[in-house]
Structure formats: structure tokens, C-alpha cells
Amino acid sequence: MRIAVDAEACVGSGLCALATPEVFDQDDTDGSVVLLAAEPPPEFFDAVRDAIESCPVKAISMAGHQE
Amino acid sequence: MTMSTEPPALPTRRMNPWDPPAELAGFRAREPIRRLRYPDGHVGWLVTSHSLARSVLADPRFSARSELKRAPVARPGVDLFFGVPALPGWLVDMDAPEHTRIRRQLAGRFTAHRMRELKPQIEQLVEDHLAAMARSKPPIDLVEAFALPVPSLTICELLGVPYGERADFQRNSATLFRLEASVDDAAKAMEHLNGLLRGLVEHKRGRPSDDLLSMLVTDGTLSTEEIAGVGVLLLTAGHETTANSLSLGTFALLSHPDQLARLKADPSLVDNTVEELLRYLTIFHFGVPRTPVVDVEIAGQRLRAGESVTVSLPAANRDPEHFDEPDRLDLSRRTTGHLAFGYGIHQCIGQNLARIEMRIALQALFRRFPDLALAVPPTEVPVSTDMGIYGVHRLPVTW
Numbered sequence: 213m214r215i216a217v218d219a220e221a222c223v224g225s226g227l228c229a230l231a232t233p234e235v236f237d238q239d240d241t242d243g244s245v246v247l248l249a250a251e252p253p254p255e256f257f258d259a260v261r262d263a264i265e266s267c268p269v270k271a272i273s274m275a276g277h278q279e
Numbered sequence: 280m281t282m283s284t285e286p287p288a289l290p291t292r293r294m295n296p297w298d299p300p301a302e303l304a305g306f307r308a309r310e311p312i313r314r315l316r317y318p319d320g321h322v323g324w325l326v327t328s329h330s331l332a333r334s335v336l337a338d339p340r341f342s343a344r345s346e347l348k349r350a351p352v353a354r355p356g357v358d359l360f361f362g363v364p365a366l367p368g369w370l371v372d373m374d375a376p377e378h379t380r381i382r383r384q385l386a387g388r389f390t391a392h393r394m395r396e397l398k399p400q401i402e403q404l405v406e407d408h409l410a411a412m413a414r415s416k417p418p419i420d421l422v423e424a425f426a427l428p429v430p431s432l433t434i435c436e437l438l439g440v441p442y443g444e445r446a447d448f449q450r451n452s453a454t455l456f457r458l459e460a461s462v463d464d465a466a467k468a469m470e471h472l473n474g475l476l477r478g479l480v481e482h483k484r485g486r487p488s489d490d491l492l493s494m495l496v497t498d499g500t501l502s503t504e505e506i507a508g509v510g511v512l513l514l515t516a517g518h519e520t521t522a523n524s525l526s527l528g529t530f531a532l533l534s535h536p537d538q539l540a541r542l543k544a545d546p547s548l549v550d551n552t553v554e555e556l557l558r559y560l561t562i563f564h565f566g567v568p569r570t571p572v573v574d575v576e577i578a579g580q581r582l583r584a585g586e587s588v589t590v591s592l593p594a595a596n597r598d599p600e601h602f603d604e605p606d607r608l609d610l611s612r613r614t615t616g617h618l619a620f621g622y623g624i625h626q627c628i629g630q631n632l633a634r635i636e637m638r639i640a641l642q643a644l645f646r647r648f649p650d651l652a653l654a655v656p657p658t659e660v661p662v663s664t665d666m667g668i669y670g671v672h673r674l675p676v677t678w
Contacts, residue, residue, distance in 0.1 A: 223379075224386025225626045226394075230634065233391065240393075243386025262615045268626035269337070
């Protein structure tokens with residue numbers, strides 16, 4: 213799983229960073245998403261999928277195999 | 280005789296404290312976007328499904344500008360906000376790029392890690408209030424003793440508003456949320472809150488500290504009027520919503536003993552409990568107003584520019600297409616994608632603060648008072664259907 217984020221589209225709701233701080237953080241000045249792990253280990257796959265589904269502006273996406 | 284084809288008004292009558300008005304489920308099943316009659320006679324649209332709610336709220340063709348907004352329920356006081364341009368700093372009533380400019384100034388102060396840093400402070404507040412409760416003689420009103428002061432103190436601390444002003448701002452804030460408030464009452468309440476915040480902003484210009492208002496003052500991007508407006512918005516939204524979620528959430532748990540027993544047996548359920556209560560109760564109970572600025576075709580319907588749209592968050596959060604058995608409170612269900620905080624660029628900026636407050640408060644409340652119970656029959660709990668934010672006016676409890 214490879215993740216990409218769009219910090220321009222991000223409005224800093226912070227759902228991703230609250231649920232999965234190992235993968236996502238937020239910029240201290242404008243709250244926009246900061247990707248900590250573009251290729252997280254499998255134990256985070258479910259959480260990343262939740263983050264993708266929850267993001268209110270679809271600023272998170274993934275590519276690559278999904279298992 | 281011909282059948283009347285006049286579109287219905289927004290249903291608002293509840294059969295019980297938990298479920299949204301029953302008609303909404305019928306609308307959602309048959310016509311998830313349908314015509315809606317507004318109190319002023321305008322005929323617009325009502326959106327009730329989860330997928331269409333997300334589509335509309337994510338679509339920049341649907342404006343949030345207040346001069347285009349129309350309230351779906353009779354509410355004289357909102358004429359102060361709707362139909363006129365956004366008040367300075369009121370980003371909820373703006374579109375990009377004006378909205379973006381202000382949101383980016385604020386979002387850095389509500390990041391997940393900042394909210395986590397607030398945990399010890401909130402835990403202390405919660406412990407102090409529960410200790411005071413334990414010293415008093417039941418029955419007591421949980422709203423007054425716990426559910427209102429904890430979020431009020433938290434948002435005051437974060438913004439840099441003296442808690443000593445609470446009697447004042449809680450009263451004026453309640454006026455703004457009261458459906459029956461006249462334009463005059465709302466204007467006075469707003470002027471009062473604006474005056475309070477303007478004074479604070481001026482004060483912080485000379486003596487900035489570590490709070491959000493001081494940061495906005497020091498940064499210098501927003502004007503005094505804008506900072507005061509942002510302050511009023513965050514102060515009012517920041518305590519009414521969480522206070523109602525906490526008290527109504529406690530009422531819901533006390534009324535669903537099988538679910539409460541699960542939480543008591545496994546306190547780690549608390550994170551999902553909060554999400555499920557947010558979904559199940561959806562206190563933003565009338566819905567989100569939006570207005571297409573161009574003609575839009577959606578789900579086979581053609582919406583004309585300027586026709587008001589109401590997105591029913593309570594209906595969307597009970598959509599069986601997205602949630603299994605949506606009308607059941609289930610503390611371990613999958614809640615991902617619930618819309619209690621809205622969706623799109625305007626999704627609640629304080630949502631993680633609300634989450635952390637609710638998690639700490641609910642866990643500590645039932646740890647300290649495992650025998651907490653309603654002190655009146657459930658039918659006698661005064662629910663606030665007369666307010667813009669749903670909840671309870673009082674929650675008499677005993678232990």
C-alpha cells in the first residue's frame with residue numbers, strides 16, 4: 213500500500229491524525245495533513261482505509277496492492 | 280377534486296428522544312432528494328440519503344454563503360445571519376477562497392496532537408467536577424453540574440476567554456440557538472458577545488498570552504472584527520454542541536442499559552461509543568443549508584440556481600445503505616463515515632476537541648458513578664426540540 217495526500221485540498225479536520233498518528237500528522241501552522249509513512253506496515257491498512265473513507269475533502273488516496 | 284401536490288415542510292416532530300422524525304425515513308427510501316416547502320413559502324430541496332448528503336456537501340457548486348441561506352424551520356432570529364453577507368470572521372457562512380483564508384488560520388490550533396496535549400487539563404477539569412458532584416446530595420442536574428461547565432471551561436481556556444464571563448456568554452449563546460428568539464433578541468445577544476470578544480481582542484493586543492485569540496492578534500492576518508467574530512463563533516459552537524452531546528449521550532446510555540453494561544465492562548469501548556452516540560443522536564438536527572449557484576443535476580433531479588437545499592444529517596446518519604440496522608444504538612458497530620460533524624470543507628473544526636472531551640468525560644463519569652441513574656421517568660426529561668442544537672435542557676440524575 214502506497215499513500216498519497218493532497219495538503220492543498222486538506223482543511224485540517226484531523227480525523228486521520230487522531231485515529232492513526234503513526235501514519236498521519238498535521239502541520240502546526242495551518243493544520244494541513246503531513247504524511248509520516250507513505251508505505252505503512254500492514255497492521256495500519258484498515259486504519260488507512262478508514263481515514264480515506266472519512267476524509268471530508270478526499271485528500272488521502274492510495275495506490276498499489278490492497279491486501 | 281385534485282390531490283394537493285404542495286411539497287411538505289421539514290418534519291420536526293419526534294416520537295421519542297432518540298429517533299429523527301419518522302417521515303424522514305420514508306423520504307430517504309423513496310426520494311432521497313425531494314422538494315421541500317420552506318416557512319417563507321419558497322420551494323427548495325431536502326436531501327436525506329448518506330451518499331447524496333456527501334455529494335452535496337463536497338460539491339463547490341453548492342454555496343454556504345449566508346446571503347443565499349434559508350432556514351428550513353421557522354426561526355426569526357436567523358434573519359440576523361441568513362439573507363445577508365457573512366459577519367466578519369464567520370467562516371461557516373463563506374465559500375472558498377474567503378473560507379480557506381480563515382480556516383487555515385485556525386486549523387493549526389485544533390490539530391490532533393494539540394488536542395491530545397489538552398488531555399491532562401481536561402482530565403483534571405472532569406475529575407474536579409465529578410468530585411464536586413460526589414460531595415453534593417442527589418438528585419442533581421447533570422447539565423449544570425457537569426455537561427455544560429466542562430466544555431465551557433475547555434473552550435474558554437483554549438480561546439483565552441475568562442470563565443468568569445460564563446453567565447453572560449452562556450445566556451447570550453443560548454439565545455442565539457433558541458428557535459423562538461426574535462431578530463431583536465438575537466441582535467442584542469450577538470452585539471453583547473461581539474462586544475465581549477472585541478474587548479478581549481483589544482486587551483490581548485497589549486498583553487498577548489498563549490491562547491488562540493492572542494495568537495490571531497499577534498499573527499496580524501485577521502482584522503479585530505474578524506478575530507472577534509471567530510471568537511464568538513468558536514465560543515458559542517464550542518460549548519453548546521459538546522454540552523448537548525454529553526448530556527443527551529448520557530441520557531441515551533442510561534436508557535439503553537444493555538449497551539451501557541458493555542461500556543462499563545470494557546472501558547476501551549469508549550472511543551467507538553462516542554462515535555456511535557454522535558451518529559445515533561446527530562444533534563445538528565435540522566440539517567445543513569446549502570444553495571446551488573448554478574443549475575445542478577443530481578440523482579435525476581434538476582436543481583435551479585438559488586433554490587435552497589437542506590441536507591438532513593440525522594436522516595443521512597440513519598441510512599441503512601451505509602449503516603447496518605441504523606436505528607439500533609450499538610457501541611461496537613462500524614461508524615466510519617458518519618456525518619455528525621458535517622462533510623466537505625466546512626466539517627467541524629473542533630471535532631477532535633469534542634471527541635477528546637466526550638471520551639474523557641463519559642469514561643470518568645461511569646467509573647466514578649457506576650450506579651448513575653435517571654432521577655425522573657425518561658418521558659420527563661426536557662429535550663430541546665426548541666433549539667437549533669438538539670439535546671436536553673436538564674438531566675436529573677441520582678446514584
